[in-house]
Amino acid sequence: MLDFTALFEFSRANCAGICTFLVPANILATLLTIILAVLNRPTLPILPAVGFASMFASIMLLHVYTWFVIGVVMLPTYILLGLATTCLLTNLVMMIWRRNSLQLGYFWKYSR
Template identity: 75%
Template sequence: MLDFNTLSEFSRANCAGICAFLIPANILSTLLTIILTFINRPTVQIWQAAGFASIFAFVMILHVYTWFSIGVVMLPTYILLGLAITCLLTNLAAILWRSNSLQVYFWKYNR
């Protein structure tokens, strides 16, 4: 059984290590999604990259909420939360942009 109290304590006790991994992982995986979108890779690859990047962003949000749950409200928590939300929205925008650009392409040339 999963004990959320123990998991939250682990997250807070190892904050420096978790953030040292998650910050570059969020930025690089979201950058990969953007690059794959702009070089017109297949939609499946973009979905995979965005899903992978969203996992890192979701873990960052959960990590920040462990701090919020004990009442730590500081600038770094908001910065990390902003980074995670920005990465999530960027991945969503890449998926939507890719699917809309395909619809415009097929509508324009298959008319």
């Protein structure tokens, strides 16, 4: 069976470094996804941006959950949890919006 204790301890011991990297990475990767979707880029370049942004947000969620496991319930944990959740939902919404805007454009173009 896998023992995640060492991984959890590493995450908590290096919290400042992990958060220093993940907070800007989440914001910038999600911003890239939004920019690509708003500029109406093809779906193919948007998929890697969504993948990277979702990966960063998922890692942040796991990092925050390591603090919840030991019972640390403080304002920074909720702020980081909210940031990661917001980034995940934003990436999901941008992909859905991008696909629906393509279908809407196709419908609008050929319905006349």
